Amino acid sequence: MPEVAMLMAAGLGKRMRPLTATRPKPLVEVGGKALLDHALDRVRAAGVKRVVVNVHYLADALEAHLRRRAGDLDIVISDERDELLETGGGLAHARPLLGDAPFFVINTDNLWIDGPIDALRLLGQRWDDAAMDALLLVVPLARANCHRGRGDFHMDSAGHITRRRPGRVAPFVYTGVQLVSPRLLVDPPAGPFSTNIFWDRAIAAGRAYGVVHQGLWFDVGTPQAIPAAEAMLADG
Template sequence: MKAMILAAGRGERMRPLTDHTPKPLLVAGGKPLIYYHIERLAAAGICELVINHAHLGAQIEAALGDGSAFGVRIRYSPEAAALETGGGIFRALPLLGPDPFLVINGDVWTDIALTDLQLGADDLAQLVLVANPPQHPHGDFVLRAGRVQETGTPRLTFSGIGLYRPELFAGQQADAFPLAPLLRQAMAVGRVGGQQHRGHWFDIGTPERLAALDAWLRWKC
């Protein structure tokens, strides 16, 4: 299986930290955020990675190179301007190939066991959901008997981690577009599975949350 790390966001809420440093290279616990993803993917035996980038993307390529220092192979999908989540994945499909692939948001930290993720035979997506954090109290979706639905309660938050089949993006055009509408269409026909991660998960969206993660990682170590 191949994996994609989404790293093209401008990180407006992280300014001024992201004025000169792309968000995935911001440091917590002594190393850049994206290093944690690469190390966890490598530990799970997922060694073929695709990383998209836009804002200050040259810094990401300079920091990670071809991935050999991490024991993985990295290919890049540069974007002149960020294409949003859906558009970024769509652009990278030729690099990801015809098989299901894993996608992880570059601005989260988690201890999830990636080897536990499985895509149902007829599903277009498998989403990892988490308990609603304080900054997103109303959640995104409902998880019921292993199926993800748009409506109902209780609601959970999409973690930014999912398995996808390329067919999810059928009929799309090379342009900026969000992922959520495609997921909702697949949910409507019962083709999105899910699981709840009950371990640690941090959404690193602001300097305050980055500082909280840094303090937690240093305490943990």
């Protein structure tokens, strides 16, 4: 099992306004707990020892919150105050902090409930370092709670993923949780860019895979999604 995780927490939270007018999106609460704490609790339960968190918008508030969690985990800040680097640029910027072994990457605007197998442990069990540069946790579009998209990926019987074709629907949605090799981050562009650049390289090389989440997943990127997710959680 990987012992390092990166939590993506630097975004402006525009879709979550007005809740993010005075707090960063990772500190918005769902079910009485900040999204950031949901993620931290999951990685700690999976045996992660070191967590890298990138910060930009209202960074001081995030750092203050993280200091209160310092007893649980070795938490390291990847500071993007000078420039918001997007997901791929944030990973490239944090590369010196992430070590040389595969590590988890988790977006903090999603919430998942584990099924029979812990989602992070499932990723760790399925990881094949000889074959993979990226292993994405996906969920069937029909089970993507609070999500309004048309799917992200197709997946073959071996687990290789390919992109949704324009104008079509794809059967799987990316959950915002992945396990990646440092090999994925080689030769990054300068400045802000999306993780899609890294994924497209891995897909072209046949080294991008998916694994299906066995539990529940909620896209909580908007204020309207929060009560819907909370209602479903309350119903068990």
